[in-house]
Amino acid sequence: MSKPKSPGKPPEQATDRLFATERRPDDFRFDASVARVFPDMIRRSVPGYTTIIPMIEVITEQYAQAGSNCYDLGCSLGASTLAMRHGISYPDCSLFGVDNSSAMIERCEHYIALDDNPMPVTLRCEDILHTELSNASVTTLNFTLQFIAPEERSALLTRIARATRPGGVLILSEKIQFESEREQNTQTRLHHDFKRANGYSDLEISQKRSAIERVLIPETLAAHKQRLLDAGFDDVMVWYQCFNFVSMLAIKNG
Numbered sequence: 001m002s003k004p005k006s007p008g009k010p011p012e013q014a015t016d017r018l019f020a021t022e023r024r025p026d027d028f029r030f031d032a033s034v035a036r037v038f039p040d041m042i043r044r045s046v047p048g049y050t051t052i053i054p055m056i057e058v059i060t061e062q063y064a065q066a067g068s069n070c071y072d073l074g075c076s077l078g079a080s081t082l083a084m085r086h087g088i089s090y091p092d093c094s095l096f097g098v099d100n101s102s103a104m105i106e107r108c109e110h111y112i113a114l115d116d117n118p119m120p121v122t123l124r125c126e127d128i129l130h131t132e133l134s135n136a137s138v139t140t141l142n143f144t145l146q147f148i149a150p151e152e153r154s155a156l157l158t159r160i161a162r163a164t165r166p167g168g169v170l171i172l173s174e175k176i177q178f179e180s181e182r183e184q185n186t187q188t189r190l191h192h193d194f195k196r197a198n199g200y201s202d203l204e205i206s207q208k209r210s211a212i213e214r215v216l217i218p219e220t221l222a223a224h225k226q227r228l229l230d231a232g233f234d235d236v237m238v239w240y241q242c243f244n245f246v247s248m249l250a251i252k253n254g
């Protein structure tokens with residue numbers, strides 16, 4: 001599933017109204033109905049998403065190395081993959097987008113084909129826990145690790161760190177948990193205010209909250225930093241935060 005045959009029509013995109021009417025309290029899944037509204041959903045739900053995506057291009061430009069592999073793990077529709085593609089200036093780099101949702105990968109192919117950058121992108125419909133990783137310079141987990149079972153996270157990050165070349169990086173964006181209950185309440189309220197300002201109703205906010213409760217498990221910044229260091233990265237820094245959403249840069253010494 002690498003290069004587009006023909007770009008075709010852009011996939012039809014819709015406004016996210018998935019939680020607008022009362023529904024059965026099922027766990028959130030990245031299925032076809034979510035894939036169809038995903039660009040609208042993530043932009044209106046994640047404070048800072050529209051800043052983080054272009055910065056992934058800037059960071060990739062700094063850290064991509066000649067002859068290396070770059071990975072976007074949990075690529076969804078390829079927003080972060082395309083940012084990486086635009087940041088890579090070496091024609092001998094290889095870029096991979098991996099996601100285990102076939103609905104996402106099918107649509108992602110179209111978005112990749114519509115983008116005019118010539119660098120080939122290989123899409124893999126696979127579990128990131130088992131996907132092959134090697135010779136990496138830039139790896140991105142943009143709001144993906146939070147959906148991996150907490151007990152699986154260390155092994156995945158260790159595999160990424162081992163696959164990363166000296167001087168390479170992992171860009172890790174996550175919804176986080178706070179140590180203090182007061183801060184947790186304040187940041188959560190501000191996040192919900194952000195969603196309300198983007199047109200989500202109280203019903204949408206509360207139904208989405210219940211749907212993601214058991215599948216999106218946030219952790220503290222301290223837990224993330226320590227685990228990245230234990231996994232084999234040498235330096236970890238937060239380069240972006242808006243309310244309870246952060247993006248970190250984990251660097252392997254050159």
Ligand SMILES: C[S@@+](CC[C@H](N)C(=O)[O-])C[C@H]1O[C@@H](n2cnc3c(N)ncnc32)[C@H](O)[C@@H]1O
Nearest residue numbers: 030074076079080099100101127128142143147
């Ligand atoms: C919030 S979305 C990522 C957004 C995307 N990186 C972006 O910047 O637009 C999380 C994605 O991770 C994928 N995902 C979750 N668990 C996965 C796993 N074990 N293997 C592969 N993909 C996974 C989901 O299918 C979903 O598309």
Ligand SMILES: O=C(O)C(=O)C[C@]1(C(=O)O)C=C[C@@H](O)C=C1
Nearest residue numbers: 041042045046143175208212216
């Ligand atoms: O935390 C929330 O309320 C969200 O909607 C966040 C979030 C995410 O961080 O990935 C959850 C699911 C969708 O992928 C879009 C946004």
